[in-house]
Amino acid sequence: xxxxxxxxxxxxxxxxxxxxxxxxxxxxxxxxxxxxxxxxxxxxxxxxxxxxxxxxxxxxxxxxxxxxxxxxxxxxxxxxxxxxxxxxxxxxxxxxxxxxxxxxxxxxxxxxxxxxxxxxxxxxxxxxxxxxxxxxxxxxxxxxxxxxxxxxxxxxxxxxxxxxxxxxxxxxxxxxxxxxxxxxxxxxxxxxxxxxxxxxxxxxxxxxxxxxxxxxxxxxxxxxxxxxxxxxxxxxxxxxxxxxxxxxxxxxxxxxxxxxxxxxxxxxxxxxxxxxxxxxxxxxxxxxxxxxxxxxxxxxxx
Numbered sequence: 514x515x516x517x518x519x520x521x522x523x524x525x526x527x528x529x530x531x532x533x534x535x536x537x538x539x540x541x542x543x544x545x546x547x548x549x550x551x552x553x554x555x556x557x558x559x560x561x562x563x564x565x566x567x568x569x570x571x572x573x574x575x576x577x578x579x580x581x582x583x584x585x586x587x588x589x590x591x592x593x594x595x596x597x598x599x600x601x602x603x604x605x606x607x608x609x610x611x612x613x614x615x616x617x618x619x620x621x622x623x624x625x626x627x628x629x630x631x632x633x634x635x636x637x638x639x640x641x642x643x644x645x646x647x648x649x650x651x652x653x654x655x656x657x658x659x660x661x662x663x664x665x666x667x668x669x670x671x672x673x674x675x676x677x678x679x680x681x682x683x684x685x686x687x688x689x690x691x692x693x694x695x696x697x698x699x700x701x702x703x704x705x706x707x708x709x710x711x712x713x714x715x716x717x718x719x720x721x722x723x724x725x726x727x728x729x730x731x732x733x734x735x736x737x738x739x740x741x742x743x744x745x746x747x748x749x750x751x752x753x754x755x756x757x758x759x760x761x762x763x764x765x766x767x768x769x770x771x772x773x774x775x776x777x778x779x780x781x782x783x784x785x786x787x788x789x790x791x792x793x794x795x796x797x798x799x800x801x802x803x804x805x806x807x808x809x810x811x812x813x814x815x
């Protein structure tokens with residue numbers, strides 16, 4: 514008897530053809546398995562090394578923090594997390610400010626890269642807490658969403674005490690501002706401290722969605738460092754009234770403006786999307802400074 518498909522059937526003229534087809538399918542299966550295994554090697558390397566592909570850390574040159582503190586004026590806020598020593602920077606009105614802003618720069622940038630711009634364009638009645646990711650600037654460790662959130666949980670109470678506020682302040686006096694990957698980071702801070710107002714500059718929907726943009730393939734399931742701005746903004750909307758202004762250049766060559774359009778479409782009562790004609794990813798704050806400054810002043814108002 515010749516088993517085919519799990520059933521015993523008598524020999525027939527088709528048996529030889531079926532055996533040939535079965536043999537061919539087996540060979541095809543071996544080829545497909547080989548290709549999958551070969552394809553799995555780079556995919557496995559991508560998954561294992563994604564932190565090196567996702568983050569581009571920089572350090573401050575020696576003495577940069579001291580020079581900044583003497584010029585800003587401002588003060589460094591030193592603290593510790595599971596990642597070791599961390600340092601953030603507090604500037605602006607440090608005595609009885611109206612608001613305290615949590616600020617995060619984009620990938621490959623540092624918190625102090627925004628210091629002069631904020632001093633020139635930000636609301637002068639506010640204080641600004643410039644936060645680097647672990648592994649960036651003067652911070653030890655390695656970045657990931659959990660470590661970044663841990664940094665916010667540790668540094669915000671210290672900053673609040675430095676400006677004469679309670680360690681756990683009224684969330685209505687907190688604001689957030691982030692650029693690119695910094696948008697995702699400051700939304701983690703907003704989640705931690707229930708902050709309802711802020712400005713996002715060129716955000717993405719999620720790192721999972723960005724893998725398709727970068728690779729052209731649906732590889733989001735490989736991403737371990739999951740920043741999900743759509744989810745964080747949905748949480749913000751669910752907490753109650755809020756105001757989030759998104760600025761995104763129409764010529765952004767890194768994060769497509771369609772991502773901000775998608776975020777705004779999901780939360781129309783919360784998000785005001787302002788598309789900046791011709792704005793690019795890394796120069797929008799210099800070439801369109803007035804539009805960004807206006808957004809910060811509006812989000813800072815009570």
